[in-house]
Amino acid sequence: MGYDCEYDSRIEDDALIARANKDDRVILTRDTRLAARRVARGRTLLIRANGLDEQVREVKEAFVIDAAGLLTRCLRCNTPLEEMPKEAAMRSVPAFVYDTQESFSRCHSCGRIYWAGTHIDTMKREVDRLLNG
16 A cells, blocks of 8 residues: 555564664564563554454554555565656566556566556455445
8 A cells, every 4th residue: 555564474573673663663463472562562553353354444543544555665575666668668578468558667676567457456446445444
């Protein structure tokens, strides 16, 4: 949704808390021990629900979130995407994609190229349902 987020399943709690403090981030977690740590207080949101809908509801209750920035960041490395001229995508995307799409975006960090595939409408509806349904 355009939010600057990080995920690392291998990071140790101390390093995670240090990174959150350094980068002024909030830790979303289901780990009750992590959320209870004194050094993490004010930096964590303990997610108690099991299901996705309920988890999103918990985040919505804690923060103002919207989908204005949906699909504006690289799904691989979280860098904001940059629009690119169609011609620049010619050698990097399948011919069918090049022939049927008009808009392309590129991640400056990893070079990944994005376009509005057939799944985009389904994704938008699902995000709308989660946020407004």
